[in-house]
Amino acid sequence: xxxxxxxxxxxxxxxxxxxxxQVSAASQSIxxxxxxxxxxxxxxxxxxxxxxxxxFDTWFSDRFNxxxxxxxxxxxxxxxxxxxxxxxxxxxxxxRHGTGPYAFNEAIWAKYGEYFAAHQSGADVKxxxxxxxxxxxxxxxxxxxxxLQLAVCNLTTxxxxxxxxxxxxxxxxxxxxxxxxNTLGNAHFVPAGVVAVTRAQEHGYALVSVG
Numbered sequence: 300x301x302x303x304x305x306x307x308x309x310x311x312x313x314x315x316x317x318x319x320x321q322v323s324a325a326s327q328s329i330x331x332x333x334x335x336x337x338x339x340x341x342x343x344x345x346x347x348x349x350x351x352x353x354x355f356d357t358w359f360s361d362r363f364n365x366x367x368x369x370x371x372x373x374x375x376x377x378x379x380x381x382x383x384x385x386x387x388x389x390x391x392x393x394x395r396h397g398t399g400p401y402a403f404n405e406a407i408w409a410k411y412g413e414y415f416a417a418h419q420s421g422a423d424v425k426x427x428x429x430x431x432x433x434x435x436x437x438x439x440x441x442x443x444x445x446x447l448q449l450a451v452c453n454l455t456t457x458x459x460x461x462x463x464x465x466x467x468x469x470x471x472x473x474x475x476x477x478x479x480x481n482t483l484g485n486a487h488f489v490p491a492g493v494v495a496v497t498r499a500q501e502h503g504y505a506l507v508s509v510g
Contacts, residue, residue, distance in 0.1 A: 395492025452492030
């Protein structure tokens with residue numbers, strides 16, 4: 300009886316020790332994760348001393364009203380409820396795919412607004428038709444004065460330039476130069492909007508994805 304009791308206790312203690320050794324061995328096999336690489340194309344993301352950093356990702360034209368409203372709320376609530384100044388906030392708004400044209404000023408929209416309205420991608424453009432003017436220009440310009448940074452997808456911009464050039468029978472490079480010279484405020488033309496969204500998070504920005 301004593302022998303059976305001893306063996307049963309020995310088996311129980313072995314069962315407790317065994318998994319612990321396995322967990323320890325597994326934890327030792329996990330390699331340390333390297334820090335993300337830093338690239339000169341993304342250096343502008345660090346040109347701020349703000350304590351709160353956020354990036355808004357947008358890509359559907361008919362959802363952009365919500366994106367602009369949430370960005371404005373971020374500025375307003377941090378000021379009224381937290382007593383923060385604009386300089387305490389770093390806010391990046393990524394414009395890519397269907398929202399790319401909203402980065403351009405009135406001169407561009409006066410010339411190409413009808414094309415934008417017919418071709419901008421949206422979640423449901425039949426229910427919510429695209430505007431032929433930049434109805435967000437005033438709101439974005441006001442937020443740019445507060446410190447908003449526009450990250451404009453260069454991939455989208457090149458695509459727009461080629462499409463507009465084909466539609467008008469002109470040179471794509473000339474249209475691209477025209478677009479990039481007529482933006483709202485401090486636009487940064489990032490290699491690709493989807494990459495800028497991930498890079499911003501690697502640089503400490505919280506993500507708000509609206510669509």
